[in-house]
Amino acid sequence: MRPHYFPPCLSEYLRVLRGPTFGPDLGVKPMNEVIVEGPIPRAEVPGWREQYGVVAGITRKPYDLGLWTKDPVGEVSTRWRELRRVEPGFGVHVLGNQVHGTEVAQSRQPTANSQRSTMITMEGVDGHLTTDAGTMLCVTVADCTPVYLLALDPATLRPRAAALLHAGWRGTAGGILKKGVDLLRSTAQAPVRLRAHLGVSICAACYQVGPEVFEAMGLPRPQTPDGKGQLDVRGVLEGQAMGLGIEEVTVSGHCTRHGEGWYSHRGGDAGRMVAYLGWTPPLP
Numbered sequence: 001m002r003p004h005y006f007p008p009c010l011s012e013y014l015r016v017l018r019g020p021t022f023g024p025d026l027g028v029k030p031m032n033e034v035i036v037e038g039p040i041p042r043a044e045v046p047g048w049r050e051q052y053g054v055v056a057g058i059t060r061k062p063y064d065l066g067l068w069t070k071d072p073v074g075e076v077s078t079r080w081r082e083l084r085r086v087e088p089g090f091g092v093h094v095l096g097n098q099v100h101g102t103e104v105a106q107s108r109q110p111t112a113n114s115q116r117s118t119m120i121t122m123e124g125v126d127g128h129l130t131t132d133a134g135t136m137l138c139v140t141v142a143d144c145t146p147v148y149l150l151a152l153d154p155a156t157l158r159p160r161a162a163a164l165l166h167a168g169w170r171g172t173a174g175g176i177l178k179k180g181v182d183l184l185r186s187t188a189q190a191p192v193r194l195r196a197h198l199g200v201s202i203c204a205a206c207y208q209v210g211p212e213v214f215e216a217m218g219l220p221r222p223q224t225p226d227g228k229g230q231l232d233v234r235g236v237l238e239g240q241a242m243g244l245g246i247e248e249v250t251v252s253g254h255c256t257r258h259g260e261g262w263y264s265h266r267g268g269d270a271g272r273m274v275a276y277l278g279w280t281p282p283l284p
Contacts, residue, residue, distance in 0.1 A: 027242075027246075027247055027248040027249055028238060028242065028249045028250075028251065029248075029249070029250050029251070030250070030252075030253055031045065031046065031047075031197065031250035031251065031252065032046075032252055033045055033057065033058060033199065033200060033252055033254060034046045035060075038086065039082070039086065040059060040063055040082060040083060040086050041060040041061065041062070041063050041261070042058060042059045042060055042086075043057060043060060043200075044056060044058075045057065045148060045197050048148075048150075048197075051157060052150060052152060052157055052158065052159060052195075052279070053158060053159070053279050053280070053282065054150060054162065054277065054278070054279045055087050055090075055136070055276065055277070055278055055279065055280075056148050056197065056276070056277045057275070057276055058141070058146060058199060058200055058273050058274065058275045058276070059083065059273045059274045060261045060273065061261050061262060061263055061269075061271065061273075062271070063079060063273075064076075064263070064271035064272060065080060065083065065140065065271075065272055065273065065274045066140060066142075066270065066271055066272030067097075067140070067272075069270050069271065069272070070270070080119070083274065083276075084117055084119070084136075085117075087136070087278075088280075089134060089280035089281070090117075090134055090135065090136040090278055090280065091117060091118060091134050091135075092107070092117075092118045092119075092120065092132075092134060092135040092136065093117070093118070093119050093135075093136045093138055093276075094107045094120045094121075094122070094128050094130070094135060094136070094137050094138060095119070095120070095121050095122070095138045095139070095140070095274075096121065096122045096123070096124070096125030096126060096127075096128065096139065096166075097121060097122065097123045097124065097125070098125070098126045098139065098166050099126065100126065100144075100166075100168045100170040100171055101124065101126050101170070101174065101176075102126065102127075102175055102176040102179055103124055103125045103126055103127065104125070104126070104128065104129055104163065104165065104176065104179050104183055105122055105125045105129070106128075106129045106130065106131075106183065106187065107120065107128055107129070107130045107132070107135055107137070108130075108131075108132065126165065126171055126176060127139075127163060127164065127165040127166065127176055127179070127180050128163065128164050129180065129183050129187065130162060130163075130278070131160065131161045131187055131188075133278075133279050133280055133281040134278070134280055134281060135278055136276050136278035137162065137163070137164040137276065137277045138274050138275070138276045139164055139166040139274070139275050140166070140273065140274055140275075141166060141199075141200070141201065141256075141263075141272065141273050141274075141275055142256060142263040142264055142265045142269060142271065142272050142273060143168075143201060143202040143207075143256050143257065143265045143266050144166055144171075144202075144233075145167045145168075145172075145198055145199060145201035145233055145234055145237060146164065146165070146166065146167075146200065146201070146275030147163075147166075147167050147176075147177060147180070147196065147197070147198055147199070147237065148162075148164055148196065148197040148199060148275070148277050149162065149163040149164070149165070149181065149184055149194070149195070149196050149246075150162050150194070150195040150196075151184045151185070151187075151188040151193075151194060152192055152193045152194075152195060153193075154191060154192065154193050157193075158279075158282075159279050160188045160189075160192055161184050161187050161188045161192075162184075162277055162278065162279065163180045163181075163184050164275060165177065167233065167237060168233070169209065169213050169217065169231065170216070172233055172236055172237055172240070173213075173216040173217050177237055177240045177241065177244065178240065178244060181246065193247050193248075194244075194245070194246040194247055194248075195246070195247070195248050196241050196248070196249045196250070197249075197250045197251075197252070198234045198237050198238060198241075198249070198250070198251045198252060199254075199275055200252050200254040200255075200256060200259075200273075200275075201234055201252070201255070201256055202233070202255055202256050202257045202264065202266060203232065203234075203255035203257065204231060204235065205230060205255075205258075206255055206258055206264075206266065207230060207232070207233070207257070207266065208229065208230055208231075209228065209229070209231045210226075210227060210228050211227030213231060214227075214229065214231065217231070217236055219231075219236075234251055234252070238251055
Protein backbone atom coordinates (compact mmCIF):
# COMPACT_ATOMS: atom_id res chain seq x y z
CA MET A 1 0.00 0.00 0.00
CA ARG A 2 1.33 3.48 -0.93
CA PRO A 3 2.16 5.47 2.23
CA HIS A 4 -0.08 8.47 2.77
CA TYR A 5 2.52 11.18 3.35
CA PHE A 6 1.35 14.01 1.17
CA PRO A 7 -1.91 15.05 -0.49
CA PRO A 8 -1.78 14.36 -4.24
CA CYS A 9 -2.10 18.06 -5.09
CA LEU A 10 0.27 20.47 -3.38
CA SER A 11 -2.17 23.35 -3.70
CA GLU A 12 -4.59 21.35 -1.53
CA TYR A 13 -1.78 20.79 0.96
CA LEU A 14 -1.16 24.54 1.10
CA ARG A 15 -4.86 25.18 1.69
CA VAL A 16 -4.78 22.78 4.65
CA LEU A 17 -1.76 24.59 6.09
CA ARG A 18 -3.24 28.08 5.67
CA GLY A 19 -6.70 27.20 6.90
CA PRO A 20 -10.16 28.14 5.68
CA THR A 21 -9.23 31.72 4.69
CA PHE A 22 -7.13 30.41 1.81
CA GLY A 23 -9.03 29.59 -1.35
CA PRO A 24 -11.94 30.87 -3.46
CA ASP A 25 -13.06 33.45 -0.90
CA LEU A 26 -9.82 35.32 -1.52
CA GLY A 27 -10.20 35.23 -5.29
CA VAL A 28 -8.57 31.98 -6.49
CA LYS A 29 -10.51 30.41 -9.33
CA PRO A 30 -9.88 27.73 -11.96
CA MET A 31 -9.70 29.04 -15.51
CA ASN A 32 -8.62 27.03 -18.53
CA GLU A 33 -7.26 28.64 -21.66
CA VAL A 34 -9.55 28.34 -24.69
CA ILE A 35 -8.58 27.52 -28.27
CA VAL A 36 -8.27 30.43 -30.68
CA GLU A 37 -9.25 29.73 -34.27
CA GLY A 38 -6.78 30.95 -36.87
CA PRO A 39 -3.59 30.21 -38.82
CA ILE A 40 -1.46 29.65 -35.69
CA PRO A 41 -2.42 26.96 -33.15
CA ARG A 42 -2.85 28.79 -29.86
CA ALA A 43 -5.09 29.33 -26.86
CA GLU A 44 -5.84 32.41 -24.77
CA VAL A 45 -6.87 33.36 -21.26
CA PRO A 46 -10.65 33.77 -21.55
CA GLY A 47 -12.16 37.15 -20.77
CA TRP A 48 -9.01 39.24 -20.57
CA ARG A 49 -9.40 40.61 -24.09
CA GLU A 50 -12.99 41.65 -23.43
CA GLN A 51 -12.61 42.87 -19.83
CA TYR A 52 -9.21 44.56 -19.92
CA GLY A 53 -8.32 45.04 -23.59
CA VAL A 54 -5.41 42.63 -23.06
CA VAL A 55 -4.08 39.89 -25.33
CA ALA A 56 -2.92 36.96 -23.17
CA GLY A 57 -2.28 33.54 -24.64
CA ILE A 58 0.03 30.68 -25.51
CA THR A 59 0.92 28.85 -28.72
CA ARG A 60 0.35 25.12 -29.14
CA LYS A 61 1.79 22.06 -30.83
CA PRO A 62 3.00 21.60 -33.53
CA TYR A 63 3.99 25.27 -33.79
CA ASP A 64 7.53 25.12 -32.41
CA LEU A 65 8.97 28.53 -31.50
CA GLY A 66 12.07 27.35 -29.66
CA LEU A 67 15.16 29.35 -30.65
CA TRP A 68 17.62 26.56 -29.87
CA THR A 69 16.02 23.61 -31.65
CA LYS A 70 17.40 21.60 -34.55
CA ASP A 71 14.97 23.19 -36.98
CA PRO A 72 16.52 25.32 -39.72
CA VAL A 73 16.91 28.95 -38.70
CA GLY A 74 14.79 30.08 -41.64
CA GLU A 75 11.82 27.97 -40.52
CA VAL A 76 11.99 29.20 -36.93
CA SER A 77 12.33 32.82 -38.09
CA THR A 78 9.33 32.43 -40.35
CA ARG A 79 7.18 31.11 -37.50
CA TRP A 80 8.21 34.01 -35.28
CA ARG A 81 7.40 36.46 -38.07
CA GLU A 82 3.96 34.88 -38.40
CA LEU A 83 3.36 35.09 -34.65
CA ARG A 84 4.33 38.76 -34.59
CA ARG A 85 1.78 39.48 -37.33
CA VAL A 86 -1.15 37.50 -35.96
CA GLU A 87 -2.15 40.16 -33.40
CA PRO A 88 -2.26 43.64 -34.98
CA GLY A 89 -1.14 46.76 -33.15
CA PHE A 90 2.04 45.46 -31.55
CA GLY A 91 5.19 47.18 -32.77
CA VAL A 92 7.55 45.60 -30.23
CA HIS A 93 7.96 41.98 -29.13
CA VAL A 94 10.25 41.20 -26.17
CA LEU A 95 11.83 37.81 -25.40
CA GLY A 96 14.59 36.66 -23.06
CA ASN A 97 17.25 33.97 -23.24
CA GLN A 98 15.89 32.31 -20.12
CA VAL A 99 18.14 30.82 -17.44
CA HIS A 100 15.58 29.61 -14.84
CA GLY A 101 16.44 32.60 -12.71
CA THR A 102 14.56 35.53 -11.18
CA GLU A 103 15.65 38.50 -13.30
CA VAL A 104 12.71 40.65 -14.40
CA ALA A 105 13.47 43.36 -16.96
CA GLN A 106 11.37 46.40 -17.70
CA SER A 107 10.95 47.26 -21.37
CA ARG A 108 10.51 50.94 -22.06
CA GLN A 109 9.61 51.57 -25.66
CA PRO A 110 8.63 55.24 -26.01
CA THR A 111 8.95 54.94 -29.78
CA ALA A 112 6.92 51.73 -30.07
CA ASN A 113 5.29 51.96 -33.49
CA SER A 114 2.91 49.36 -34.87
CA GLN A 115 3.97 50.31 -38.40
CA ARG A 116 7.50 49.03 -37.81
CA SER A 117 7.84 45.68 -36.04
CA THR A 118 10.81 45.26 -33.70
CA MET A 119 12.02 42.11 -31.92
CA ILE A 120 14.08 42.55 -28.75
CA THR A 121 15.92 39.68 -27.07
CA MET A 122 17.58 39.90 -23.65
CA GLU A 123 20.21 37.66 -22.10
CA GLY A 124 19.60 36.01 -18.74
CA VAL A 125 16.05 37.31 -18.26
CA ASP A 126 13.10 35.19 -17.12
CA GLY A 127 10.52 37.93 -16.71
CA HIS A 128 9.41 41.04 -18.54
CA LEU A 129 7.40 44.11 -17.58
CA THR A 130 6.07 47.03 -19.57
CA THR A 131 3.94 50.12 -19.08
CA ASP A 132 3.65 50.65 -22.83
CA ALA A 133 0.71 49.73 -25.03
CA GLY A 134 1.86 48.10 -28.25
CA THR A 135 4.58 46.03 -26.56
CA MET A 136 4.09 42.26 -26.49
CA LEU A 137 5.91 40.37 -23.74
CA CYS A 138 6.93 36.76 -24.53
CA VAL A 139 8.39 33.77 -22.66
CA THR A 140 9.08 30.26 -23.95
CA VAL A 141 7.74 27.30 -21.97
CA ALA A 142 7.46 23.51 -22.13
CA ASP A 143 6.48 22.51 -18.54
CA CYS A 144 7.35 25.65 -16.57
CA THR A 145 4.51 27.98 -15.61
CA PRO A 146 3.87 31.20 -17.51
CA VAL A 147 2.63 33.77 -14.98
CA TYR A 148 0.54 36.58 -16.46
CA LEU A 149 0.29 39.69 -14.27
CA LEU A 150 -1.77 42.86 -14.70
CA ALA A 151 -1.78 46.09 -12.73
CA LEU A 152 -5.19 47.56 -13.50
CA ASP A 153 -6.59 51.04 -13.00
CA PRO A 154 -9.32 50.42 -10.39
CA ALA A 155 -11.75 52.77 -12.13
CA THR A 156 -11.34 51.82 -15.78
CA LEU A 157 -9.88 48.27 -15.46
CA ARG A 158 -7.39 49.22 -18.17
CA PRO A 159 -3.79 48.11 -17.59
CA ARG A 160 -1.25 50.56 -16.20
CA ALA A 161 1.44 47.88 -16.38
CA ALA A 162 1.79 44.19 -17.23
CA ALA A 163 4.37 41.51 -16.52
CA LEU A 164 4.96 38.01 -17.85
CA LEU A 165 7.14 35.55 -15.94
CA HIS A 166 8.75 32.20 -16.75
CA ALA A 167 8.46 30.27 -13.48
CA GLY A 168 10.07 26.86 -13.17
CA TRP A 169 10.78 25.42 -9.76
CA ARG A 170 14.05 27.36 -9.45
CA GLY A 171 12.47 30.69 -10.31
CA THR A 172 9.52 29.94 -8.06
CA ALA A 173 11.78 29.04 -5.14
CA GLY A 174 13.92 32.10 -5.83
CA GLY A 175 10.97 34.48 -5.65
CA ILE A 176 10.46 35.58 -9.26
CA LEU A 177 6.76 36.17 -8.55
CA LYS A 178 7.51 38.57 -5.69
CA LYS A 179 10.04 40.41 -7.84
CA GLY A 180 7.50 40.77 -10.63
CA VAL A 181 4.72 41.97 -8.31
CA ASP A 182 7.00 44.44 -6.49
CA LEU A 183 8.15 45.87 -9.82
CA LEU A 184 4.56 46.13 -11.06
CA ARG A 185 3.50 48.07 -8.00
CA SER A 186 6.47 50.42 -8.11
CA THR A 187 6.16 51.21 -11.82
CA ALA A 188 2.36 51.70 -11.83
CA GLN A 189 2.88 54.90 -9.77
CA ALA A 190 -0.71 54.82 -8.51
CA PRO A 191 -3.07 52.49 -6.65
CA VAL A 192 -3.80 49.45 -8.80
CA ARG A 193 -5.79 46.24 -8.72
CA LEU A 194 -3.59 43.21 -9.33
CA ARG A 195 -4.71 40.29 -11.46
CA ALA A 196 -2.76 37.05 -12.06
CA HIS A 197 -3.19 33.96 -14.18
CA LEU A 198 -1.05 30.85 -13.67
CA GLY A 199 -0.95 29.30 -17.09
CA VAL A 200 -0.44 26.00 -18.87
CA SER A 201 2.27 23.90 -17.18
CA ILE A 202 3.04 20.45 -15.85
CA CYS A 203 0.74 19.15 -13.12
CA ALA A 204 1.76 17.60 -9.81
CA ALA A 205 0.84 14.07 -10.86
CA CYS A 206 3.29 14.28 -13.76
CA TYR A 207 6.09 16.08 -11.93
CA GLN A 208 8.18 14.00 -9.55
CA VAL A 209 11.20 15.73 -8.04
CA GLY A 210 13.88 15.02 -5.47
CA PRO A 211 14.07 16.17 -1.85
CA GLU A 212 16.40 19.06 -2.76
CA VAL A 213 13.58 20.69 -4.70
CA PHE A 214 11.16 20.47 -1.78
CA GLU A 215 13.88 21.93 0.45
CA ALA A 216 14.44 24.83 -1.97
CA MET A 217 10.70 25.50 -1.94
CA GLY A 218 10.59 25.51 1.86
CA LEU A 219 8.30 22.49 1.84
CA PRO A 220 8.41 19.30 3.93
CA ARG A 221 10.57 16.47 2.60
CA PRO A 222 8.34 13.63 1.30
CA GLN A 223 8.39 10.62 3.59
CA THR A 224 9.47 8.16 0.90
CA PRO A 225 12.56 5.94 0.82
CA ASP A 226 14.30 8.12 -1.77
CA GLY A 227 12.80 11.42 -0.63
CA LYS A 228 11.09 12.00 -3.98
CA GLY A 229 7.55 13.28 -4.36
CA GLN A 230 5.04 14.98 -6.62
CA LEU A 231 5.35 18.76 -6.77
CA ASP A 232 2.62 21.17 -7.86
CA VAL A 233 4.54 24.31 -8.85
CA ARG A 234 1.31 26.10 -9.72
CA GLY A 235 0.07 25.34 -6.22
CA VAL A 236 3.16 26.94 -4.71
CA LEU A 237 2.76 29.99 -6.96
CA GLU A 238 -0.90 30.19 -5.98
CA GLY A 239 0.05 30.40 -2.32
CA GLN A 240 2.71 33.01 -3.05
CA ALA A 241 0.27 35.09 -5.07
CA MET A 242 -2.25 35.19 -2.25
CA GLY A 243 0.48 36.04 0.25
CA LEU A 244 1.50 38.97 -1.95
CA GLY A 245 -2.01 40.39 -1.86
CA ILE A 246 -3.01 39.81 -5.48
CA GLU A 247 -6.74 40.42 -5.49
CA GLU A 248 -7.71 37.88 -8.13
CA VAL A 249 -5.82 34.75 -9.17
CA THR A 250 -6.90 32.23 -11.78
CA VAL A 251 -5.22 28.88 -12.33
CA SER A 252 -5.12 26.80 -15.50
CA GLY A 253 -5.93 23.12 -15.26
CA HIS A 254 -4.10 22.22 -18.48
CA CYS A 255 -1.09 19.92 -18.06
CA THR A 256 1.72 19.99 -20.61
CA ARG A 257 2.70 16.38 -19.88
CA HIS A 258 -0.58 14.47 -20.08
CA GLY A 259 -2.70 17.03 -21.92
CA GLU A 260 -3.02 17.19 -25.69
CA GLY A 261 -1.53 19.91 -27.85
CA TRP A 262 1.28 21.11 -25.55
CA TYR A 263 5.05 20.69 -25.62
CA SER A 264 6.55 18.97 -22.56
CA HIS A 265 10.25 18.74 -21.75
CA ARG A 266 9.49 15.95 -19.29
CA GLY A 267 7.59 14.22 -22.05
CA GLY A 268 10.65 14.25 -24.31
CA ASP A 269 9.67 17.19 -26.53
CA ALA A 270 12.37 19.50 -27.86
CA GLY A 271 9.84 22.08 -29.03
CA ARG A 272 8.78 25.18 -27.15
CA MET A 273 5.56 27.16 -26.84
CA VAL A 274 5.44 30.92 -26.43
CA ALA A 275 3.26 32.60 -23.83
CA TYR A 276 2.51 36.22 -24.67
CA LEU A 277 0.93 39.23 -22.97
CA GLY A 278 0.29 42.82 -24.03
CA TRP A 279 -2.29 45.45 -24.87
CA THR A 280 -2.81 47.89 -27.68
CA PRO A 281 -3.76 51.58 -27.51
CA PRO A 282 -7.52 52.17 -27.39
CA LEU A 283 -9.11 53.14 -30.68
CA PRO A 284 -9.62 56.91 -31.14
